[in-house]
Amino acid sequence: MTDHSFSQAQYDAITDTAAHWCMRLHAVDCTAEERLAFEQWRDAHPLHALEYEAMLDIWDVAGHLSRPESAVSAVGIKPAKPWRTFGMAAAICALALPLAAYTGWNLGWLPNAHQHFEATDNVRQVTLSDGSQVELNLGSELTFSNYKDQRRVTLKKGEAFFNVSHDPQHPFIVRAADGRIRVTGTRFNVWMYEDQVRVNLIEGSVLVTSNSDLSGEGLHLEPDMQARYRHGDFSPQISQTCANDHSLAWRSGKLVLDDLALTDALPLINRYLNKPVMVADHSTGLIRLGGIYNIKELNNLVASLPKVLPVYLTRNKEGNPVLNSIAQQVPKS
Known part of the structure; x- marks a missing residue:
């Protein structure tokens, strides 16, 4: 977003400075003096803060860059930690420079499209650049990046229902917490709260892993199955979806609690609250709650x-x- 009170040259200079600060603040040798200088620059004008937030978005994308061996050897980079810094720096610079971005796309390092979506007070329907449709629940946020060899979504918080366009040669990967959901074309729902994730498959097939650092493609889900995992789980828990499952009721603006213990019901409720509700002890958590509620209330x-x-x-x-x-x-008695 360009502020028309700046010339194009001034705006470009702000973008370059934001990229510089993004790289310096993530560097291990960044000093306290530099951090103070950054804060002074960021607070000097609202556009500074906006450009820096945009750079953080790009940094997040670059944090998941793969490292093709052919690409590494082509530029002479040793397979060590400096690759991560190089990759992120390259991403920031290349996304600002179309010519460099074209090279990054061909090497599989960088996306040719990057989108960011949020839903605050209303359920939101969005279309990704590959044609896939996504519904976002209240308080949800995700990013989409289209790479040469894959389509990649990061669900940062909340819940999303995906209707993925079919493309076997271009897999669609959703990252949620530590895990990963891999598909080629299907309909499924991903719910995330803190370190808990639940995947419900409606149509097609998906592969789910609870830790993207583990080898292997994950466990296979078929329609009417679900997977659950938490941070640190070695493998997701797979089960059939109950006949009276109401996990998609949010798409109609409802939360359905089917006689659940508070320990199970509160994560579903807390997803919508600024201050999550806690239970005082184990016995309180066993108390059961049911009913149908408006997610806005x-x-x-x-x-x-x-x-x-x-x-x-x-x-x-x-x-x-x-x-x-x-x-x-x-x-x-």
Whole structure:
């Protein structure tokens, strides 16, 4: 986004400076004086901060760069940690320079398209540059990058329903937490909260891994199956989707809780809250909750829980609501 109070030359200079600071702040030898100088530059004008945020987006893409052996040998780079710094620096520079970007595309280092999407107060439908359709739930964010050998999505937070255009030669890969979902063309849903991920397959097939650093392509899902994993899991847990599964109710603006224990229900609720709700102890977490709720009104649900459950609300030192169970009196015989 260009600020028309700047000339093109001034705008280009701001972009170059943002790229410089992005690389310096990620360098191991960045000094406290440099960080202070960066903060002063960033705060000097709103456009500085906007350009720096855009550079961070590119840096995030470059952080997942593969390292083709042919490309490494072609430029004489040793397979060591400096490759990561080189790759990120190259990505930042190349995305700013079309000629260099063309070279990066042919080597499989850089995307020829990069998109960023967020959904804040409403469910949002977007079209990726490859023609795939994505629905984003409230409070969700993702990026899409189109590489020569693959299409790559990073789900940064929230939930998304994918209808992927079929292309066996150009696999579609979704990164969520530490894991990876690989498809060629299918319909599936990915829900993520903190380090928890759930993948529901509607049509087609996917391969799911809970740790993208592990070798192998992952476990195979067929329609009406789901995979769950958390940070640190060696392998995802695979199961059949229940006949009364309501995990896609969010697409109609609803959250359906089917008599779930609070420990299972709260992650589904907390996805929509600024301050997640906690339980005071194990016994509170076993209390069950059901019902159908509007995803835009879940803050009201938190306040009403003491009216429908044997609990009362307190706050912890961080300001989070905490549910505490009310001890049930045993009738005297």
